[in-house]
Each structure stands twice: as C-alpha cells, then as structure tokens.
Amino acid sequence: xxxxxxxxxxxxxxLSTSTISRALVNDKNIHPDTKKKVxxxxxxxxxxxxxxxxxxxxxxxxxxxxxxxxMITPFTSKVLRGIQxxxxxxxxRVIITESDENPLIERKNLLLLEEFNVDGIIINxxxxxxxxxxxxxxxxxxxPLVFFDRIPGKSLDASKVMVNDNIKASxxxxxLIDTGRKRIAHxxxxxxxxxxxxxxxxxxxxxxKHGIFDPDLMVKTEGATFEHGRSAAxxxxxxxxxxxxxxAFTDTLAIGAMNYLLEQHIKIPEEVAIxxxxxxxxxxxxxxxxxxxxxxxxxxxxxxxxxxxxxxxxIESPSKTIVMDAKLIYRAxxxx
Amino acid sequence: xxxxxxxxxxxxxxLSTSTISRALVNDKNIHPDTKKKVxxxxxxxxxxxxxxxxxxxxxxxxxxxxxxxxMITPFTSKVLRGIQxxxxxxxxRVIITESDENPLIERKNLLLLEEFNVDGIIINxxxxxxxxxxxxxxxxxxxPLVFFDRIPGKSLDASKVMVNDNIKASxxxxxLIDTGRKRIAHxxxxxxxxxxxxxxxxxxxxxxKHGIFDPDLMVKTEGATFEHGRSAAxxxxxxxxxxxxxxAFTDTLAIGAMNYLLEQHIKIPEEVAIxxxxxxxxxxxxxxxxxxxxxxxxxxxxxxxxxxxxxxxxIESPSKTIVMDAKLIYRAxxxx
DNA sequence: CAAAATTTTGGTAACGTTCCCATATAGGTT
DNA sequence: AACCTATATGGGAACGTTACCAAAATTTTG
Numbered sequence: 001x002x003x004x005x006x007x008x009x010x011x012x013x014x015l016s017t018s019t020i021s022r023a024l025v026n027d028k029n030i031h032p033d034t035k036k037k038v039x040x041x042x043x044x045x046x047x048x049x050x051x052x053x054x055x056x057x058x059x060x061x062x063x064x065x066x067x068x069x070x071m072i073t074p075f076t077s078k079v080l081r082g083i084q085x086x087x088x089x090x091x092x093r094v095i096i097t098e099s100d101e102n103p104l105i106e107r108k109n110l111l112l113l114e115e116f117n118v119d120g121i122i123i124n125x126x127x128x129x130x131x132x133x134x135x136x137x138x139x140x141x142x143x144p145l146v147f148f149d150r151i152p153g154k155s156l157d158a159s160k161v162m163v164n165d166n167i168k169a170s171x172x173x174x175x176l177i178d179t180g181r182k183r184i185a186h187x188x189x190x191x192x193x194x195x196x197x198x199x200x201x202x203x204x205x206x207x208x209k210h211g212i213f214d215p216d217l218m219v220k221t222e223g224a225t226f227e228h229g230r231s232a233a234x235x236x237x238x239x240x241x242x243x244x245x246x247x248a249f250t251d252t253l254a255i256g257a258m259n260y261l262l263e264q265h266i267k268i269p270e271e272v273a274i275x276x277x278x279x280x281x282x283x284x285x286x287x288x289x290x291x292x293x294x295x296x297x298x299x300x301x302x303x304x305x306x307x308x309x310x311x312x313x314x315i316e317s318p319s320k321t322i323v324m325d326a327k328l329i330y331r332a333x334x335x336x
Numbered sequence: 337x338x339x340x341x342x343x344x345x346x347x348x349x350x351l352s353t354s355t356i357s358r359a360l361v362n363d364k365n366i367h368p369d370t371k372k373k374v375x376x377x378x379x380x381x382x383x384x385x386x387x388x389x390x391x392x393x394x395x396x397x398x399x400x401x402x403x404x405x406x407m408i409t410p411f412t413s414k415v416l417r418g419i420q421x422x423x424x425x426x427x428x429r430v431i432i433t434e435s436d437e438n439p440l441i442e443r444k445n446l447l448l449l450e451e452f453n454v455d456g457i458i459i460n461x462x463x464x465x466x467x468x469x470x471x472x473x474x475x476x477x478x479x480p481l482v483f484f485d486r487i488p489g490k491s492l493d494a495s496k497v498m499v500n501d502n503i504k505a506s507x508x509x510x511x512l513i514d515t516g517r518k519r520i521a522h523x524x525x526x527x528x529x530x531x532x533x534x535x536x537x538x539x540x541x542x543x544x545k546h547g548i549f550d551p552d553l554m555v556k557t558e559g560a561t562f563e564h565g566r567s568a569a570x571x572x573x574x575x576x577x578x579x580x581x582x583x584a585f586t587d588t589l590a591i592g593a594m595n596y597l598l599e600q601h602i603k604i605p606e607e608v609a610i611x612x613x614x615x616x617x618x619x620x621x622x623x624x625x626x627x628x629x630x631x632x633x634x635x636x637x638x639x640x641x642x643x644x645x646x647x648x649x650x651i652e653s654p655s656k657t658i659v660m661d662a663k664l665i666y667r668a669x670x671x672x
Numbered sequence: 673c674a675a676a677a678t679t680t681t682g683g684t685a686a687c688g689t690t691c692c693c694a695t696a697t698a699g700g701t702t
Numbered sequence: 703a704a705c706c707t708a709t710a711t712g713g714g715a716a717c718g719t720t721a722c723c724a725a726a727a728t729t730t731t732g
Binding site: 050061141256282 | 382389391395410432452477595623
C-alpha cells in the first residue's frame with residue numbers, strides 16, 4: 001500500500017538515490033546496464049514519481065486556475081476543453097471555480113486559487129471593473145492572469161483573447177436587414193460586461209446607418225439566463241412594441257426569448273426572426289435552430305492556455321491581445 | 337516577487353521556524369504576545385503558506401480526480417457543483433478529465449490522474465466493464481474510487497451513488513399510460529451502460545403488465561447525443577412504426593428526437609408525447625418543456641464527495657451504495 | 673530561596689526528488 | 703608503470719513545513 005519511492009529503489013538495487021534519479025531523468029552520466037536495471041526495478045516494484053516533491057523543489061504547483069461565471073451552459077465547457085488540450089499534456093492541472101455572475105464570489109475564488117498556489121489564472125470575468133484592484137494585486141504577486149471572452153478595462157496590462165464583438169454584431173444586423181427585417185429588437189446583455197456594450201454599439205451603428213434605429217427596440221436585462229431572455233421577450237410583447245426580429249446578446253437569452261414567443265404561438269422565423277452570439281450546441285438543439293455568430297471556443301481556450309504558459313515561462317514577457325475571427329452561421333431562425 | 341516563507345519570518349523576527357509554525361497552526365504552546373508579533377509580520381510581509389510542502393510531508397496531494405464522459409451538457413456540471421461544494425472548503429482541488437464516451441480515453445485519463453497523484457477519484461464511467469481491471473488496480477494501489485450515475489458491475493467493491501433507474505422508468509411509463517398513451521416508443525441508451533438496461537427493463541415491465549409491449553417500439557442507439565436522438569426518431573418514422581409517445585433514455589436523446597419530429601411538423605404533445613430522464617436545464621429550455629425524471633444532481637455530487645472523503649480518511653472503511661430518490665416532473669411535452 | 677512544575681522556545685529530522693560536488697573506477701596515452 | 707582523462711557512482715543540501723525532543727525561561731510550590 002505504501003508508495004514506492006526512489007529510496008526504496010536505491011535500497012533494493014544497492015545503489016544511491018542519485019544514480020536512480022539519473023536513470024529516471026535520462027542523464028547521460030550513467031552506465032546503460034545500470035539504467036536498464038533501474039528501469040526494470042521501476043517496472044517490477046511499480047514505482048511512480050511523486051510530482052509533489054518536484055513542485056516543492058521548483059516552486060511550482062503545476063496548477064492553473066480557471067475562473068468563470070458558470071459551467072451550466074456549454075460555453076465554458078468548450079473553452080475548458082481547449083485549455084485542457086494544451087495544458088494536460090504538459091502535466092498541468094486545471095482547477096475550476098464558478099462565480100455565479102457574482103463579483104464577490106469571483107473575488108473569493110481568486111483568493112482561493114492564490115491560496116492553492118496556482119501558477120497562473122485564466123478568467124472570464126463577471127463584472128468589468130469590480131475586481132480590477134485584485135487582478136492587479138494578483139499579477140503584482142507574480143501570478144499571471146489571462147482574460148478570455150469578457151475582458152477588463154484596458155488600463156490592466158494582461159493578455160487577453162476574445163472576438164470582435166462590435167463588428168460581428170454589425171454583420172449579424174446586416175444579415176437581418178438583408179433578409180427583409182426592419183424592426184430589429186436587441187436583447188442586451190448586462191451593462192456590467194464590456195461585450196454587452198460592444199455588441200449593442202454594433203447593433204446601433206448599423207440600424208442608424210439604415211435609418212431604422214428606435215431606442216424602444218433595445219431591452220435591458222440584469223443577467224443572461226434563459227429567464228432573462230424570456231422576460232425580455234415578454235416585455236416587448238407586453239409593451240406592444242412592434243418587432244419582426246430579435247438580436248440577442250447570447251444564445252441563452254435568445255432561447256429564453258424564443259420559448260416565450262413560441263408559447264404565445266408567434267411563429268419563428270415567419271413572424272419573428274432570431275439571431276445571437278453562440279459557438280455551442282445550444283444553437284442547434286433548439287427548434288428552429290438559431291442563426292448565430294459562432295465563436296471558436298475550443299480554439300479560444302487553446303490560445304488562452306498558450307498565453308498563460310508564455311507568462312509562466314517569463315513573467316516579464318509582453319502581454320498580448322488576441323482577437324479571434326468568428327463565423328456567422330445562418331440557420332432556420334432567420335431563414336425561410 | 338520571491339515568495340515569503342516561514343524562514344523569512346523567522347529571520348525577520350529573530351525567532352525559530354518552530355515558533356513561527358506554532359503561531360500559524362494555533363498551537364497552545366506559544367506566548368500570546370509572540371503569536372501576535374508573528375501574525376502581524378505575516379500581514380506585513382504578505383506571507384502565504386505553501387500547501388505543496390504539506391502535501392509532500394503528509395503524502396497527500398489534496399487533489400481529487402473527476403472522470404466523466406463529457407462536460408458539454410449540464411448534467412456533469414451540476415454534479416461537479418455538488419462536489420466542489422463539499423471539497424473546496426476543505427482545501428481539495430478537483431481535476432477534471434473528459435473521456436468522450438471512449439473507454440480508451442477513460443483509461444488514459446485514469447492513468448493520468450494517478451500520475452497526478454490524486455487522493456481519490458470520482459467517476460461516471462463510459463463503459464460498464466471495459467476498464468474494470470484498471471478500476472480494481474487503482475483501488476489496490478490505495479486510491480479510492482467512487483462511482484456516480486453509471487456504475488460498474490457489482491463484483492467491484494467500491495462506493496457508488498445513483499438513482500433507481502428501473503423504478504423511476506416504470507413510474508414514467510405509468511404516467512404516459514395514465515395520460516392515455518398506448519404506443520410508447522423507447523429510445524434506448526447504449527447497451528454498454530448499465531442504466532440503459534435498467535431503464536429499458538422498467539419500460540418493458542410496465543408495458544408487458546398492461547399487455548401493450550411491442551419490441552418494434554424499442555430503438556437501439558450507439559450513443560446518447562442529440563444526433564442519436566434525431567436518428568432514432570427518424571428510424572421510427574421511416575419504418576412507419578406507429579407511436580403516440582416516446583420515452584427516451586436521456587434528455588439529450590429526447591431533445592434530438594423532438595427536433596426531428598418538429599421538423600416533420602409532428603405536434604408535441606398532441607401527436608407524440610415525450611418524456612425522459614434529466615435533472616438539468618435542458619428539460620426546460622426547449623419548447624415544449626420536457627416531462628422528466630429529475631435526478632438530484634448537485635446532491636449526487638455532494639454525496640459522491642462525501643463518500644470519497646470517507647475512503648480517504650480510512651481506506652478500509654466499508655464501501656457504500658447510495659440510491660437517491662428522483663422526482664417525476666410533468667411538463668408540457670406530455671400534458672395538454 | 674531553592675526546587676519543582678509549567679510554559680515557551682530552539683534544533684532538527686522528515687517528506688521525495690534533483691543537482692552540484694566529490695570520489696572511485698575504467699580506459700587510454702606516454 | 704605512471705599519469706591523465708573519461709565515465710560512473712555516491713554524498714548531501716535544498717525546496718517549505720511540522721512534529722518531536724531537548725533546552726531555556728518563567729511561574730508555582732514547599
């Protein structure tokens with residue numbers, strides 16, 4: 001039951017621990033025969049190296065923290081997948097914390113991760129400014145921070161990866177206009193997130209350009225859950241605001257809205273078209289399937305992992321901001 | 337930038353490391369004044385304990401492995417939430433690996449986690465028998481294994497937590513019969529998972545009892561994705577098998593099937609009612625909302641975490657099998 | 673006031689591994 | 703044979719922390 005260590009091997013083979021270590025670490029200063037003997041004993045006794053010892057010795061925990069608002073929708077899962085693709089083969093572990101869209105919990109989670117001695121943190125923040133001071137502190141203490149999707153104010157010198165919200169939102173609005181929609185409503189994301197503002201700006205810009213902008217068509221929300229989407233759609237209907245399409249901040253909001261409309265026997269897309277930002281299966285598991293801006297989430301995770309590795313290797317390496325491309329995918333919710 | 341250690345504190349305060357340690361660990365053998373001085377210095381110099389040192393000393397990594405088929409649907413996320421509820425406050429970290437429903441990847445992941453030196457593993461397996469030998473080996477090497485949802489054959493002496501698939505499936509079929517359905521199809525789960533068989537048995541038993549069982553109504557699938565659900569529904573339609581309702585192995589399969597039917601302009605629930613196993617938001621984000629067996633997923637995670645902690649504390653403690661209750665929730669997909 | 677009892681502190685080994693330095697052995701050159 | 707150079711191995715410190723035992727300082731007791 002007791003773990004076999006390098007010392008046990010040494011005792012068993014009547015060698016020093018140094019020699020055993022050399023065999024294990026592919027040092028050239030060792031006789032091939034000795035090396036073979038050691039490797040055989042490793043097999044026979046079932047030795048497995050203890051990473052904790054190395055972590056202590058080299059002052060690294062080989063843990064990366066992952067701080068996200070939630071893991072219930074597939075959005076975060078896909079990014080995580082990308083992160084793991086890069087980090088697991090390198091022997092890093094990923095520790096996940098969910099902040100429930102609450103900046104206070106996010107704060108607690110960040111401190112917890114520091115306590116856990118992580119080598120770096122990848123974060124999708126839940127409030128654009130609330131924890132700015134802590135982000136800075138953590139980086140000052142030598143723990144690199146990498147932001148994805150929702151990024152902080154630019155005063156913070158950290159690596160970031162996201163899509164161009166403003167432009168992609170514009171393109172989606174152009175699509176809705178191209179398909180003959182004139183009364184395009186926007187279910188906004190929470191104002192505490194940068195992306196909300198960016199996407200709303202893209203929306204507003206195009207509608208203004210075409211001279212069909214109407215502030216009544218913008219619905220504010222406090223969050224981005226299905227329920228928020230539902231009640232946003234309900235508001236539009238209740239206030240008797242005329243609309244022939246919806247552009248929602250996220251697929252979650254879009255689906256919430258869609259469900260409400262379907263319950264009211266409003267036909268999609270005939271009476272109301274729906275489009276949003278996505279990148280997950282959510283866009284395709286609903287009926288009709290959702291037209292959306294497909295963000296490359298797995299790749300985003302891979303890039304975020306790469307960025308944090310750069311910083312771990314050299315904390316002084318310059319921060320990078322990577323803007324990824326996203327494709328517009330047209331599906332049944334706006335076509336037909 | 338360099339990390340402050342207990343030695344730095346000792347040097348700074350002209351005390352021994354032992355005394356510092358005593359102050360930090362709430363030992364009674366220390367003068368209150370000294371303790372205060374130490375605690376002040378901790379604050380001032382920004383000392384944070386290094387958990388890695390303790391891990392090495394006590395032979396624990398404080399890491400728990402989490403092995404699951406996927407993290408894209410909310411099922412696993414919810415269980416994870418429960419696990420974190422219990423383990424994070426105790427200073428444990430959770431390392432997640434996804435096996436993509438592939439026993440070979442699952443095998444690789446288990447070995448990786450062993451490499452990572454985890455203190456225990458919580459697993460939702462992807463094949464009822466394929467890795468049975470490895471499960472046993474890992475436990476033999478002193479790492480406790482706890483199974484949830486999909487459990488292995490009973491020859492394996494390990495703690496487990498799940499719901500009673502057979503009974504809950506029966507109750508759901510009774511519900512469909514109560515609401516007037518007579519041709520109830522069953523989209524089965526993969527035969528490589530115990531739960532599939534259990535749920536199918538419950539289904540068959542009740543239909544047989546009512547004398548309306550027809551093997552043509554059972555559709556086999558190779559997996560449990562949306563696509564599998566779609567094609568199962570398509571099979572039923574293509575083969576012109578008459579059916580007025582579907583009981584699906586999971587919500588994912590149910591939604592896939594539902595989408596196909598909706599595309600064929602088949603009315604739900606008027607023409608076909610749909611029910612399944614769930615416990616996630618998936619059941620409520622679709623239209624119409626799905627009637628389902630709501631499994632208590634967060635609680636399941638909490639219990640799994642508790643079971644693994646018991647085994648960590650005392651590897652000899654007896655294994656437990658916990659069967660949780662699940663509620664049937666009737667929604668629009670079978671009502672009206 | 674000395675002796676005993678108690679409280680407070682210091683010294684050090686240990687956890688598992690690697691790496692530097694020193695030592696020993698082998699082989700090769702005069 | 704004496705020397706030199708490679709090659710191969712051993713010894714021990716270090717990473718940060720705690721736990722044990724020993725030693726010192728303080729308080730209590732007769």
